[in-house]
Amino acid sequence: MKIITLLFFLFVNAIPKANAQPTYNEQYRPQIHFSPKAHWMNDPNGMVYYKGVYHLFFQYYPGGTVWGPMHWGHATSKDLIHWQQQPIALYPDSLGYIFSGSAVVDKNNTTSFDKNGEVPLVAIYTSHDPVSEKAHQNNYQNQCLAYSIDNGKTWKKYEHNPVLKNPGITDFRDPKVMWYAPGKKWIMTLATKDRVTFYSSADLKKWEKESEFGEDAGAHGGVWECPDLFALKNNKGKKIWVLIVNINPGGPNDGSATQYFLGNFDGKKFVAYSKATKWLDYGPDEYAGVTWNNTGSRKIFLGWMSNWLYANVVPTIKWRNAMTIPRELKLKQIGENIFVVSRPVKELNTIQERPIVADNILVTKSFNIAQKAKGIKFPCCLNISMDTLKDFSLILSNDLGEQLKIGYDHNRHQYYIDRAKSGKIDFQKDFAERHTAPRFTENPKMNISLVIDVSSVELFADDGLTVMTEIFFSNKPYDKMVIHSPDKLFIKKIEYVKLKSIWK
Numbered sequence: 001m002k003i004i005t006l007l008f009f010l011f012v013n014a015i016p017k018a019n020a021q022p023t024y025n026e027q028y029r030p031q032i033h034f035s036p037k038a039h040w041m042n043d044p045n046g047m048v049y050y051k052g053v054y055h056l057f058f059q060y061y062p063g064g065t066v067w068g069p070m071h072w073g074h075a076t077s078k079d080l081i082h083w084q085q086q087p088i089a090l091y092p093d094s095l096g097y098i099f100s101g102s103a104v105v106d107k108n109n110t111t112s113f114d115k116n117g118e119v120p121l122v123a124i125y126t127s128h129d130p131v132s133e134k135a136h137q138n139n140y141q142n143q144c145l146a147y148s149i150d151n152g153k154t155w156k157k158y159e160h161n162p163v164l165k166n167p168g169i170t171d172f173r174d175p176k177v178m179w180y181a182p183g184k185k186w187i188m189t190l191a192t193k194d195r196v197t198f199y200s201s202a203d204l205k206k207w208e209k210e211s212e213f214g215e216d217a218g219a220h221g222g223v224w225e226c227p228d229l230f231a232l233k234n235n236k237g238k239k240i241w242v243l244i245v246n247i248n249p250g251g252p253n254d255g256s257a258t259q260y261f262l263g264n265f266d267g268k269k270f271v272a273y274s275k276a277t278k279w280l281d282y283g284p285d286e287y288a289g290v291t292w293n294n295t296g297s298r299k300i301f302l303g304w305m306s307n308w309l310y311a312n313v314v315p316t317i318k319w320r321n322a323m324t325i326p327r328e329l330k331l332k333q334i335g336e337n338i339f340v341v342s343r344p345v346k347e348l349n350t351i352q353e354r355p356i357v358a359d360n361i362l363v364t365k366s367f368n369i370a371q372k373a374k375g376i377k378f379p380c381c382l383n384i385s386m387d388t389l390k391d392f393s394l395i396l397s398n399d400l401g402e403q404l405k406i407g408y409d410h411n412r413h414q415y416y417i418d419r420a421k422s423g424k425i426d427f428q429k430d431f432a433e434r435h436t437a438p439r440f441t442e443n444p445k446m447n448i449s450l451v452i453d454v455s456s457v458e459l460f461a462d463d464g465l466t467v468m469t470e471i472f473f474s475n476k477p478y479d480k481m482v483i484h485s486p487d488k489l490f491i492k493k494i495e496y497v498k499l500k501s502i503w504k
Contacts, residue, residue, distance in 0.1 A: 024503035028316050028455040031501040032379045034083045035322035043288035044302045046103035046123050049295045055152050065320045066312045070097040080326045080347045082502045089155050100174040101125030105294045110203045118149040126173035139166035141173045164207045174226045183267040189229040196227045210268045217275035221250020228290040234331045241265040246288050253435040255309040256287035282437030283468035299329045310428035315473050341464035353498040363489040369481040373496045376481050382450040383495040392485040396478040413439045423474035440465045
């Protein structure tokens with residue numbers, strides 16, 4: 001979570017309340033992504049599934065549309081698509097702001113928080129003391145607990161916080177906790193400046209350091225943040241451990257990004273197969289991504305859809321920032337390499353309208369998808385499949401001459417998204433750029449799925465091997481969608497699918 005020093009204040013009663021009847025129709029308002037009714041939002045936090053409800057907590061400042069004293073906002077969903085914003089779960093206190101963390105289902109009541117047979121939900125978060133930070137002390141971040149015994153509706157902070165005190169590390173935060181069944185203990189994966197430190201506990205209250213990882217592995221262009229550790233099975237049923245580490249700055253296209261490592265974990269130590277850098281998303285606008293706890297065999301990932309280079313100045317007025325589409329993570333092997341692939345969750349299908357399909361298209365110069373679809377509107381999905389690889393670009397545009405270009409460069413084996421002429425771009429010097437991502441397979445067949453909202457596009461290529469997330473701010477909605485190619489391009493299939501707004 002981004003550290004911005006502000007004067008510490010806790011005048012909660014003076015904080016303005018969000019509009020009780022939000023329209024969700026403002027310019028640039030996402031229609032299929034979660035965003036708060038009003039005010040500032042960043043990292044997803046405390047994501048846990050319990051009794052048929054997905055809980056999403058998030059870094060939230062209810063006092064304005066820029067980063068401020070952090071709270072835990074709260075939203076719930078039964079299908080990962082339709083969200084209902086709930087009352088604020090955690091407020092700042094005498095220990096500081098409520099920074100990022102996680103939540104678990106303590107079904108064995110290891111904490112003894114439950115006294116009446118109710119299963120506790122336990123939040124583990126970082127308490128950030130801005131007063132100590134301003135005094136240049138190095139122990140201003142500590143780990144704390146809060147718990148709920150009413151299925152996440154209300155939360156009470158543990159009276160003996162903090163449960164893990166800072167040993168003197170300036171960046172000591174973002175605890176992601178899981179139950180490690182073979183050892184019958186909780187494992188905390190904690191971001192500690194330029195590495196990850198693993199801790200264990202039997203009761204979530206007393207923690208013991210186990211090991212460290214990452215000082216000499218992966219990308220180190222910025223501080224390590226928001227880690228996550230979990231296991232996935234490959235197509236042969238072998239368990240492979242995945243360690244996610246978010247980094248800011250130092251991403252592949254500047255600013256914030258999410259990297260990952262694959263390896264083994266024995267309850268004490270994580271050993272990576274390789275120290276090379278792998279990125280979960282190559283676009284500039286996915287950050288702080290972690291997975292939901294307690295979802296069984298599914299691992300569902302969610303990221304913050306922005307970048308610390310410009311998150312505070314994007315041209316929205318009532319609110320700032322949104323989350324990505326929830327994505328299911330799986331493993332895929334290409335030659336000797338194993339990758340984590342990301343795909344939109346299957347629940348996205350529930351808001352699809354009837355698809356418009358075009359088969360066996362020969363593009364000599366251009367193909368007008370909007371004309372075929374008799375007009376386009378966002379949000380939508382666009383699925384493209386082809387049997388041969390050639391240069392092409394998909395251009396979204398309007399009559400102001402604004403355009404967002406998405407395409408493939410065959411000579412460089414790269415996908416790209418270019419927002420240099422996408423609309424409002426002057427609010428930050430690095431926003432108007434062309435971003436690229438590698439293609440990881442030699443298979444001549446290509447498939448691309450685009451999830452396009454009012455002000456964002458998420459690209460999933462080659463069944464999720466390459467992923468890119470970008471936000472944009474056109475002055476007028478794009479109403480043209482054309483595929484261009486300098487060569488004769490044969491497209492096996494194009495499918496345009498309008499998506500229903502989750503707010504209407």
